[in-house]
Amino acid sequence: MSIEVSSLSKRFGSFRALDDISLHIETGELVALLGPSGCGKTTLLRIIAGLEQPDSGRVWFAGEDATDVHVRHRQVGFVFQHYALFKHMTVFENVAFGLRVKHRSQRPAEDVIRRKVTELLQLVQLDWLADRYPSQLSGGQRQRIALARALAVEPRVLLLDEPFGALDAKVRKELRRWLRRLHDDLHVASVFVTHDQEEALEVADRVVLMNAGRIEQVGTPREVWENPATPFVYGFLGDVNQFKGRAAAGTWRDGAFSLPAPDFSGADDAEAVAYVRPHEFDISRYAAGSDGIAVRLNHAYLAGPSAFLELSRQDTGQLIEAQVPEDVFRSLNVTEGEALLARPRNARVFAAPPPQA
Numbered sequence: 001m002s003i004e005v006s007s008l009s010k011r012f013g014s015f016r017a018l019d020d021i022s023l024h025i026e027t028g029e030l031v032a033l034l035g036p037s038g039c040g041k042t043t044l045l046r047i048i049a050g051l052e053q054p055d056s057g058r059v060w061f062a063g064e065d066a067t068d069v070h071v072r073h074r075q076v077g078f079v080f081q082h083y084a085l086f087k088h089m090t091v092f093e094n095v096a097f098g099l100r101v102k103h104r105s106q107r108p109a110e111d112v113i114r115r116k117v118t119e120l121l122q123l124v125q126l127d128w129l130a131d132r133y134p135s136q137l138s139g140g141q142r143q144r145i146a147l148a149r150a151l152a153v154e155p156r157v158l159l160l161d162e163p164f165g166a167l168d169a170k171v172r173k174e175l176r177r178w179l180r181r182l183h184d185d186l187h188v189a190s191v192f193v194t195h196d197q198e199e200a201l202e203v204a205d206r207v208v209l210m211n212a213g214r215i216e217q218v219g220t221p222r223e224v225w226e227n228p229a230t231p232f233v234y235g236f237l238g239d240v241n242q243f244k245g246r247a248a249a250g251t252w253r254d255g256a257f258s259l260p261a262p263d264f265s266g267a268d269d270a271e272a273v274a275y276v277r278p279h280e281f282d283i284s285r286y287a288a289g290s291d292g293i294a295v296r297l298n299h300a301y302l303a304g305p306s307a308f309l310e311l312s313r314q315d316t317g318q319l320i321e322a323q324v325p326e327d328v329f330r331s332l333n334v335t336e337g338e339a340l341l342a343r344p345r346n347a348r349v350f351a352a353p354p355p356q357a
């Protein structure tokens with residue numbers, strides 16, 4: 001079932017938690033809400049769920065206005081970071097809970113409940129734990145049971161708030177791949193909140209980047225990574241070097257160093273910032289008269305297939321982070337303190353932000 005939110009806004013007192021958010025999520029899509037702490041991800045998820053009311057704007061499920069539909073009737077399945085399994089109930093009873101508390105007219109017969117819970121436990125591959133209590137499970141197992149419990153009521157949409165946030169890195173990785181497969185089998189619309197960019201880029205069909213209650217960009221992981229729409233997205237998705245300069249007639253300049261800036265073809269002298277990721281530099285030995293930024297190597301270390309270099313500009317002293325393949329670094333055969341040239345292969349130029357008031 002598709003989800004649509006249109007022009008959602010929400011304040012808490014004078015604080016604007018969501019500011020005019022619109023988004024469409026298709027059936028079968030797994031969408032990540034990604035952004036820094038406090039940017040409004042959970043608030044948006046809770047409004048979609050019906051746990052929170054927007055001040056303005058609407059929520060649509062499958063083209064029907066669900067804004068005023070009670071959470072109990074929205075048929076959403078939730079999973080939260082802190083797995084709220086009932087401690088005094090077995091795994092089996094936890095998963096059965098949503099079915100047992102249904103109104104008598106809708107409650108399935110006991111044998112139907114047993115069959116369904118067994119199927120769900122098989123789906124999350126934990127049927128062998130049916131008689132255990134939550135305290136006897138690992139964190140990852142508890143999250144999978146929480147997911148089975150959310151699925152018991154046959155949700156039309158699945159909402160997950162940092163579902164794997166409390167788990168260690170290895171279990172997180174396994175569970176997110178597993179979630180992806182499960183989502184594909186179920187063919188529902190799923191939305192998950194994360195502040196982990198790697199998790200969002202690996203698992204989601206589309207990523208919604210949020211900042212200060214607004215959407216900065218929506219796109220496939222590839223689109224947002226390769227073509228960040230705003231300086232915020234550039235900075236949030238990985239490390240980036242920033243160079244302040246000026247743009248005119250499609251070219252950006254900072255001293256002798258220039259870059260193409262097609263977005264500024266009509267500008268005559270605008271303050272602009274060039275963004276370059278560490279792996280987007282070509283590094284060579286210094287040669288007078290060559291194009292590029294003259295730098296000195298402060299420090300280098302090898303990590304797996306890459307060498308990470310800390311460079312400082314000869315003219316301004318600005319620090320630059322660069323990443324080059326390990327074999328390229330070895331063939332340069334340089335030591336700390338030596339002069340190099342850093343040439344950006346790729347860069348994006350944005351207008352400089354207005355000065356802070």
Ligand SMILES: Nc1ncnc2c1ncn2[C@@H]1O[C@H](COP(=O)(O)OP(=O)(O)OP(=O)(O)O)[C@@H](O)[C@H]1O
Binds near residue numbers: 012038040
């Ligand atoms: N019930 C509330 N009352 C007052 N302020 C709230 C309430 N709920 C959320 N906020 C505020 O709204 C902002 C957005 O909160 P939200 O939980 O949506 O952020 P988030 O992006 O999910 O953050 P995190 O990654 O830290 O969970 C925060 O500044 C938060 O303090």
